[in-house]
Amino acid sequence: MNRNQWKVRSRDFERSASVLLANNQYSVAYHISGLAVECAIKAKIATLFRKNDVPEKQLVDDFYRNGHVLTALIRLSGLQAALAAEEAASVGFRENWATVQEWNVHSRYLTWTQLEATSMMNAVARRGTGVLPWIRRHW
Secondary structure: OOHHHHHHHHHHHHHHHHHHHHOOOHHHHHHHHHHHHHHHHHHHHHOOOOOOOOOOHHHHHHHHHOOOOHHHHHHHHOOHHHHHHHHHHOHHHHHHHHHHOOOOHHHHHOOOOHHHHHHHHHHHHOOOOOHHHHHHOOO
């Protein structure tokens, strides 16, 4: 997938999670909101790949090995310093990132409550301090 496709997928997952949450599908909404963040980070990572350049093997290996680990994807994207700065500047963002970074691909097999799904969706999408708005400023 290319960068724009990752962006579209992220936005689609965010919208889908919102609809699912509104329709009491809490577990799926929780999982899909995490996928929205994963895809957004992958859109940023896509900027590291250049046409006519062979990417570093380690980057490619790490991308596929850690493709669903949000903290690893942040490291691969080169956003660690920006993340640390945002966490230092905003308590709200720091709390939201703490919630979001607990997501993993295996969350799809768990049952999530309305409170948990709502908390996750707010942490992902909240205007100003949400993780997705922050990533979008960098992608």
